[in-house]
Amino acid sequence: MTIKKSALDTYKLLKATATVAEQSLEGRIQHYRAHIKAEDKELRTYTQKAAADLLGCNNRTLKRKHDQGDFDILEIKRGANGHYAYTLSNIYAMADIMGLRPSHRLPSDKLQVIVVNSLKGGCGKTTSLVNIAAALATTNIKRYRIGIIDLDPQGSSSSFFPPIAHDPITVGDLMRDCIELDENEVWSDVVSSAFLPTHIPNIRILPSGMDDFYFEHETATQLKDQVGYDQTRHYHKLLEKVIEPVASEFDLILIDTAPSLNFMFYNALMASTAMLIPVHPEAVDFDANNKYLKRLGEIYHTVAALGHDGWDFMQFLVTNYVKGNHSQRDIVKDVRSAFGRQVMSYPINHSAAITASSSSFNTIFDQKTSDSLASRESLIKAQENIKDVVDELEMLIRSNWASTQCTLESA
Template sequence: MTINGRVSATPESSADKISRQASLLSAQLQSIRERIYEPETSKTLKTFTSKDVAALLGIAESTLRQMSLDGESAIPDRKDNGRRIYTLEHIGQLREHLARKRPGEALEFLPRRREGDKLQVIAVANFKGGSAKTTTTVHLAHYLAIQGLRVLAIDLDPQASLSAMFGYQPEFDVDDNETVYAAIRYDDRRRPIREVIRSSYFHGIDLIPANLELMEYEHETPQAIAEGHGRGDGIFFRRLAAVISEVDADYDVVLIDAPPQLGYLTLGALCAATGLMITIHPAMIDVASMNQFLAMMSDLMHVIEDRGGVLNHDFIRYVITRHNPNDGPQINVVTLLRSLFKDDVLAPAVVETTAIASAGLEKKSLYELSRGNVTRDTLNRALESVDAVNAEIFRHIKEVWGR
């Protein structure tokens, strides 16, 4: 551009500016990840002490020590000071060994599905930002895996927050056709779901990561409906359930981190789910938003049922998150929700705590956080809160399994 005989630079367009800033931020996030996870530049899980393992298994620490001395089951590693340390994989081996050794207590040691038990598919949903949807999903996944269950986590949100919690940066680590979109797309590039499932660093959890290509499903579904992809398992709201059924025997629980909007992906998650967890931050503006979410979801569910969809969830529960039990307005909101929805609101709530915020900075759950990151009391209070919520959800799962 020439102004008064002088050449000036062409102004940067908004699209170019945002693209440049996105690239800058992406490169910086990659650099931060490499520093956090060095030297491997990928996530690893902490180890567990004998005391931790004994508490998880419900046995005496002396029994665990004797098993180690006798060479029974998993042999722990040792630190330089001679203390035994166990990986989560070691704990899984111990669970299987104790379940065989004490058949009367097998379900306590290894509470996996038995023959005839239905795969539990739990969708975690809300379209209000800040409701801790992904935080709830990742903590539940980690908790269930620590209890010995086989978990498949599906990141259905194009923003890929759950994938990031498992150590994946979507633009670097998740290529084209490597999300669940690959298994539910409508064209000839469709892949079996097993091909997009990844083992994670967290023993017992597999992951299907996300990236922006999931938005393609939202764009393509209306055209697919118009072209006749509207019958049987091929209809958009049954496609996710159909591909999950292909790996039914491999898992005990499938967790779906649903997108924060009621699009075709979320409707697929609702139809695939056997249980629904709705996260809610107890502030009046969040409750008002959830009211619109529930109204829209109800309308769309009726449309799906009219098209032959079946929506009979084993349980629907509301999870209070980021709760400050000393905040008067929050207490009033929680009281309102409990008076309206009764037992559908989980009795325990996840408290607002710096421990979860500190863990999030490192893309960790509380179950991965070292005790040096926050004070012991802060971490213990946070764990007590999250454990109580996850134990209640696990109880609902076991009730479905008739236990």
């Protein structure tokens, strides 16, 4: 086969561009790493009043418990002003001491695996996911065990929740079967240890890495050499194999995805129990979303044929909504009239606080109001907004847990 000279020139140009891109990427990765060292990343601390609010008691009760020595076994630091500065782990331990039990699902309740996906790039998948996870973990005392799987090799969620480990195992490593087990190692232990702790005590992340991109190419190559339904079947089930061994360790797993209907996405669908579709209310995005939905049905058909159990819910979430923008308001109206109750009641509003915290890979729940680059008012508003979204999502999740229904009925 002869390659035309003009094609060779293009190839050379691309090679040169790739070199520049690689250097730029390496530079940026080093820049990120310098700024996001997991061991440096700390969740905000809480004042006594904030701790009491989370624990559902008043300040005086908490003070009395301190005076009684109830919390003496805990290492609670004090801030520069001499007042207690509680970490979330402190507050969880205090809840245990106070007999407040975590709201974990029972083994008979189904693990919730929620995929956040849209074919539209930049519609707010990652921003929604990381802030929802942080809100669920930090704004109540239920202590949900939350897993995040970063199925996007771009690694945005992994930047918000940098795993506490150097050179972590990635989701792609597990799906591509890159891990050689040592003599006494078992798969389930390796998978469990790959879900690494983050700066938020009850959130663990299975990060992505740049090499995870190879998953697509490898899968396509392997499929090309094989024929037949049965042989291709397991390519959709690789993520399930990752989730299965750790299912009992989580109440909820959130999966971030790339804006692509790729093999990774098929795997996400196969493993999912629910779907959250962010919709940015701009005309071009909404149209793209409608085209995506047409294709999603076809893709789901394949997944259904492979034995998927069906979703417990599929919700649209309006994201980055600029209040007062008439054209966005009209599009949201259209979204609601088209999809009715499948649209979450509250949109995630465009917020300067989200922009500011995202620029340093923080969720709006990571920092104290005083540390935020945005105004206090903007941060509080954004937190309240995400809380509203999370309250609805939590209801959807809990409606699938039979044990919760009993508790609600007897309450």
